[in-house]
Amino acid sequence: MNYLSTRGDATPRKFCDILLAGLAPDGGLYLPERYPQVGARLAELRRIHAEQGYAALAFEILSLYIDDIPPADLRALCEKTYTEEVFGTREIVPLRRLEEGLYLQALSNGPTLAFKDMAMQLLGNLFEYELARRGEELNILGATSGDTGSAAEYAMRGKRGIRVFMTSPHGRMSPFQQAQMFSLQDENIHNIAIEGVFDDCQDIVKAVSNDHAFKARYRIGTVNSINWARLLAQVVYYFAGYFQATGSEDQKVSFTVPSGNFGNVCAGHVARQMGLPIERLVVATNENDVLDEFFRTGVYRVRGAEHTYETSSPSMDISKASNFERFVFDLLGRDGAATRALFEQGVAQQGRFDLRGDARFADVARRFGFASGRSTHADRLATIRDTWERFGTMIDTHTADGLKVAREQQGDAGVPMIVLETALPIKFESTIVEALGRAPERPARFEGIEQLPKRVTVLPADAQQVKDYIAAHCGG
Numbered sequence: 001m002n003y004l005s006t007r008g009d010a011t012p013r014k015f016c017d018i019l020l021a022g023l024a025p026d027g028g029l030y031l032p033e034r035y036p037q038v039g040a041r042l043a044e045l046r047r048i049h050a051e052q053g054y055a056a057l058a059f060e061i062l063s064l065y066i067d068d069i070p071p072a073d074l075r076a077l078c079e080k081t082y083t084e085e086v087f088g089t090r091e092i093v094p095l096r097r098l099e100e101g102l103y104l105q106a107l108s109n110g111p112t113l114a115f116k117d118m119a120m121q122l123l124g125n126l127f128e129y130e131l132a133r134r135g136e137e138l139n140i141l142g143a144t145s146g147d148t149g150s151a152a153e154y155a156m157r158g159k160r161g162i163r164v165f166m167t168s169p170h171g172r173m174s175p176f177q178q179a180q181m182f183s184l185q186d187e188n189i190h191n192i193a194i195e196g197v198f199d200d201c202q203d204i205v206k207a208v209s210n211d212h213a214f215k216a217r218y219r220i221g222t223v224n225s226i227n228w229a230r231l232l233a234q235v236v237y238y239f240a241g242y243f244q245a246t247g248s249e250d251q252k253v254s255f256t257v258p259s260g261n262f263g264n265v266c267a268g269h270v271a272r273q274m275g276l277p278i279e280r281l282v283v284a285t286n287e288n289d290v291l292d293e294f295f296r297t298g299v300y301r302v303r304g305a306e307h308t309y310e311t312s313s314p315s316m317d318i319s320k321a322s323n324f325e326r327f328v329f330d331l332l333g334r335d336g337a338a339t340r341a342l343f344e345q346g347v348a349q350q351g352r353f354d355l356r357g358d359a360r361f362a363d364v365a366r367r368f369g370f371a372s373g374r375s376t377h378a379d380r381l382a383t384i385r386d387t388w389e390r391f392g393t394m395i396d397t398h399t400a401d402g403l404k405v406a407r408e409q410q411g412d413a414g415v416p417m418i419v420l421e422t423a424l425p426i427k428f429e430s431t432i433v434e435a436l437g438r439a440p441e442r443p444a445r446f447e448g449i450e451q452l453p454k455r456v457t458v459l460p461a462d463a464q465q466v467k468d469y470i471a472a473h474c475g476g
């Protein structure tokens, strides 16, 4: 399998060439040159999943896209990643029935209690494998306001050839999030609390990355959400959800996905393109409704900082959806020049593009199954309360956005609707208390983590001081 760029560069690249890369050189995102078709193999995949489990299913899906890692090694990487020990259950992504035709699929029982672990844990093992094979090292520099940084740290801790330098705004993450990250004692994990806000952290990462000499000398890389390997890892749980909700291959399911950067639901799109019988893919947003607006109207209009709201489902507070270009490329019939025009002249220069009246957009629901909806703080509170009172199930704020929208879009009663649960409620305690008047339960392994010793260095919002810190701690 070769990979190409959404902006037209079709230089053939293999999986491991793009594993450690960010954007393609022409500014586009990498995609496989085609989607392997599994329609005829679905029954066999179902049997593999039932008999050998999630890791074996992951190997089957991944091996369709990765031909530059020997199969035995790839299988071993999958088996090392998706274990009951790391993900809490034998099923890895168990399905829970809420009511007739409506299910929650748990994706958040990994080390940091959010679905990002599903991909990041695999990425950590892939990075370690590939770096060892090349005899190289990598220093991952990132900025986080919570979820992504901790998922990256838990995936990379103790990995050979990798160090993580994670900046976060000093004193601004929740006590639980701080404890999760700062209690890691691994030598290759460096928490840097910046005296500033999240934007200062992002500016520092940009400044360091733009210093090309420094970047090359200290082998600086990232683990951002546009990484194809992360997306590919997420494709697997759509299959696992489908197999759990159905008994045979003539049945269909729909998914509702709490969305921000369009990474999670884009993996659903890939699964559907491969021939998984998905009826509809419902994109759920919060008040930051860039994506809902697009699917309702055909207008993609990115927001400025002043119109990006801080909400109680903060991991979906985005102003533009960094993975969206992948879907647009497919929507435009894989026309790289047309995609380039929409994102370079449209998004980059005017902050928008408009596909109203374009026949390809008019067909988006029928051809690609997409639908969308939006949820607000009041909806989250009501949904969390209702789900607790009627089913005794506590859900987090992002999952609540999904469930609210799923009910509106459920449609055909014969088609099960699966809502992806993207985090556990303990991560967003204050909103749960607001909704229910009680705190969420805490998994035993997180009891008392706020009291553990913390490993963190506080630095001013100054890129040079961050560079000095990296230089002093990366043995290079």
Ligand SMILES: *Cc1c(COP(=O)(O)O)cnc(C)c1O
Residues within 6 Å of the ligand: 114, 115, 116, 147, 225, 258, 259, 260, 261, 262, 263, 264, 265, 315, 316, 398, 422, 423
């Ligand atoms: C990252 C995140 C999302 C959004 O996922 P995307 O892939 O960016 O669309 C939703 N919920 C939670 C809890 C997250 O951490």
